[in-house]
Amino acid sequence: MENNDSFNGMSKDTFRQAVVNTLERRLFYIPSFKIYGGVAGFYDYGPPGCAIKSNVLAFWRQHFVLEEDMLEVDCPCITPEVVFKASGHVDKFTDLMVKDEKTGTCFRADHLLENHCNDTLEKDLSISSEKAAELKHILSVVGDLSAEQLGAKIKEYGIVAPDTKNPLSDPYPFNLMFATSIGPTGMSSGYMRPETAQGIFANFKDLYYYNGNKLPFAAAQIGQAFRNEISPRQGLLRVREFTLAEIEHFVDPDDKSHPKYSEVSDLEFLMLTSVDQETPDKAAKRLCLGDAVSEGIVNNQTLAYFIGRVYLFLTRLGIDEKRLRFRQHRPKEIAHYAADCWDAEIDSSYGWIECVGIADRSAYDLRAHTDKSGVALVAQEKFAEPKEVEKLVITPNKKELGLAFKGDQKLVTESLEAMNGKEAMEMKATLESNGEVDFEVCKLQKMVTIKKNMLSISKDKKREHQNIYTLPSKAGSPSKAVNEQLNVFRFPPLVAPIKCTVFPLVQKEQYEEVAKRISRALTAVGISNKKDVTGTSIGKRYARTDELGVPFAVTVDSTTSVTIRERDSRDQIRVNVDEVATVVKDVSEGRTTWADILQRYPAHTSASADADE
Template sequence: MNPHKNIYFIDMLSGLHQSPIISNLKTLSVIIGTISPISPIQPQIILRRNFISPMAEESLRRSLAEKQSTIEARGNAIRELKSSGASKSEIDDAVKALNALKLEKTSIENQLKASISSSGGGDTNDAFRQAVVNTLERRLFFIPSFKIYRGVAGLYDYGPPGCAVKSNVLAFWRQHFVLEEDMLEVDCPCVTPEVVLKASGHVDKFTDLMVKDEKTGNCYRADHLLKDYCKEKLENDLSISADKAAELKHVLAILDDLSGEQLGAKLKEYGIVAPDTKNPLSDPYPFNLMFQTQIGPSGASTGYMRPETAQGIFVNFKDLYYYNGNKLPFAAAQIGQAFRNEISPRQGLLRVREFTLAEIEHFVDPDDKSHPKYSEVANLKFLMFPRGEQLSGQSAKRLSLGEAVSEGIVNNQTLAYFIGRVYLFLTRLGINEERLRFRQHLPNEMAHYAADCWDAEIESSYGWIECVGIADRSAYDLRAHTDKSGAQLVAQEKFAAPKEVEKLVITPVKKELGLAFKGSQKMVVEALEAMNEKEAMDMKAALETKGEVDFKVCTLEKTVTIKKSMVSISKEKKKEHQRVFTPSVIEPSFGIGRIIYCLYEHSFYMRPSKAGDEQLNVFRFPPLVAPIKCSVFPLVQNQQYEEVAKQISRSLTAAGISNKKDITGTSIGKRYARTDELGVPFAVTVDSTSSVTIRERDSKDQIRVNVDEVAAVIKEVSEGRCTWADILQKYPAHTSASADDEN
């Protein structure tokens, strides 16, 4: 069967309003870029995107600028003809030529508008998003928190179906990672003492740059204002030159790397003001995103609502390592709430102040980052966006994980293994694999201690959204907590026989350093002791030849002079019975709310009713995550049928299958439409006391099954032990008139 037989393609450049298919639509909310793979059975309305390359867009902008210059020159020439008393026919010919140029300019503008809209912006994405959000709110998947009090930005409640979807996603996460990978799960407090987050760096560095309206005091994220300005200019100001467009694109590319001063300079250069009042803005300054609180009634102990769940795992490493039999590698996992006091929350469910994280910390020997199950994912092939392609302006490409590791694109096998497992997790949830990519962090995004870092990004109506981060954080976290707490968060490898090893010994002379650096002595000592072997031996050689050397102390953010009398550096041979080391950490971190929102968009589509007079909303959730697995309907209001429906519902519940009865007197078609809008994959219709029909949501195919077999059939297909196609082969199709009673 041709999978595209019943798909209506509507070209973006054609008259959308003229299409009989969408004449009744209030919004153009069915977009090819925003729905998941198409059922081969049901007709759906899809908007075909017209993608254009950056070079082609630049060419259009240059053509537009040239055409505008020509029009202005021709206009001046006509004015000169009129002032010089030229003949009417000569002037008419010149005006005719000018009008032709204006038509050509309009054509180029239309092409440029279409290219910008098709590349991710424009009204189509907004209309689709609004259709999804309206459906989610109306069916209580989520609700703005404290709505009767006008709500609070960045806070949302999950309603009954939203809670069920979230619960199913988290249950699958536990199955896919915690159980299958034999992880140790912990549950730590949301309130975290300041000392913990001081050690991790959050107190000093967990900030965004903020600006204030100088008259009203309203606050805005500085980078968001600059980003909005650049995007608005690129999308809507067709008069800007190609050079200016290139400059704005460059600003967008380096936005995350701009300092406060650079960001402030750009805001002033572009004349950016407060969006609501048009008032001038303050200079950008850092704002810490953590919610601060006091622990205990005295207020003497400061704490914060945790911005992530990882620190609870790191501080428990010593006990978890013991629980695991003092063996590496092992992983610990945690699901819990995290809190970030966003300056100006936007993008709906994607940027909120309280959210659910699911994080894994996989502890591994830094000298051996191989993984015993790596071969299980090495052949997976999907969209990857290495930093080389990003820096050279290329697009994401399909790569197998095996290729990526062998070519050195992905740093090590364990990191690659978790990238593969994340890919399988997301696609099994229902994320469209064509709109999922793994993007490698650029050098300016990487922490200095990280060995490698990738983001799983999902395309939505907002663009590419980071939903999972998979990072090799080296040994930074455990070392930071070791230094701050004094607890030795280390692992041991016992040797079968003693080994003679050559060890680097760095001995700072604290008396000399104290005299030279006074209050900064501790940071200089720590920096000296943290040198790797090459740095230390280079320093030793320089001290022996010159007597002093310049040394950069990162924590002081300056270079100091180290003299020969201040430090002793040597190599000593020792016999050791064990190796003591700080493990490296591979960290996959999942933004559960972001994943669920993208799943909503990827699952949503609209299809015409049987009569063709309206569009019906459908969520194409896989049974794995559907909020309700099965609905049960008596065909008509009949006591016998209702008793059978209750019996079937009880058997489904006993089998662990969530279900919902609907004994209202509305037509069966309307009841199907209601449950399709909730994403319920199967509907049981009771039309006799001995056998019933089971309808599949997307194909709308129906089969007839004996009453006592219903629970077993639904359980088998909803748990993935067989497919709907397998069921169709096993049970007779139901083709009566009632089967087609679709509203």
């Protein structure tokens, strides 16, 4: 696939519709509650969808949790309000909404403006080049506009409600969390979590202890997340409930090197830097990850290590590296507490879609929960050697500082936080010996007395954050015409919902017995498989198995050895009946490659089937 604008030789829309049709017909997914007319933004996975999800999650666990010795946790979806007050979600997890002033129907303000710009650019051929440039500019910044700016543009362009053409309200924030009430009294508010990370932060102290009170360590969580989207769209991409897999890696803020950095530093892939995004339509460049770090493009080794691991994860899942890029957040979109942030984006029929976010978030979340709960979520170590001083950072105890300094607290805190390593270490030493220390607050132009309980020495942490919500569907050969059955699912064996089909060449009892035996042997070693004993032609059966993306097909054409066919190459080999399960298992789980298998087993010829055929 060299041409990024064509998919399987079709337009993006045609391609998408063809994929959606196949996915729904084969029950990869199903609109939820379909018999009741469905509810926007909710989808069920059917049997092949479940198998893919389970394979992807198992691989995620293997690739991240097991390989990196991460600490996995599993927290409830229902979360009391106080947690999301602390994290800021109650106040800030909002989208801007407008209402149809007559019917009350709700829309996302930015979507309406976006649609207006796109429609005008596409359909109104009379607009001036200045106007076109303006609309393009708006499209590039629409995510950054405030309620006032969005409202002004909606008024200026005369945008009305899509179906009714009624006037629209001014934009106002709508909180995207689903609310509920915990317990029988109705007095205790809760929310369905919009992300899984807060559960990790709340457990920081126990996890740090579990890790032997040592940094760095990473914690991971896989679970459901819920967002009450104003207008769900783009199929499975913007839904109201989804499975999220997140990692929080806690690291010393003064030493962001990574011991396994050298394992990823030679990787090369498409990167789109923050600077390059200032030039419209500038394409991502192929960069070496190690160079990006040494040139200061990627902030540090640990961040780079996770970018590299995500690249390996996605490409092993079968994402085409030509359709995968890492895009750096621009200064305007990056959160104020984050040092650097990169999204892994996949080029889909909807354009480039974020599927993983990787951010260095500083200690923002731990500080927020420390403030709210009064439990210090900090990593403390005893320092034997003064040379370790540069590893220290200061965490002020805002409660004690507030009691002591009232209105001056903010400036005192800022001055404390602004100390360099040497100053901090001297203060620590004095506090340990005297219990208090004099400290000059420049902005107040005076000395204050700092007591031991007013601050602590803490280690920082960084945050990795991963959302899996793209299916690894992959475009097939571009020259192929549109068939009724679309064979686009070149799932690698690792991901394929069914790894192997087994069918007798002809309906014959001995062959059916052998097929059953092979199927049982595959099941016993954990390889999902499907028997096809319908008497239809072998061609049709291959077509059926290809449509589901099954990588291997076993045809029983003798009672001693059988044919194994590989989906993409269509190579066929002869394997003894008793070896089939082992061969398919090894190649499915990546212990051997199909190329190796080809070397070891003879090719299938018509003569190799039973002579009595």
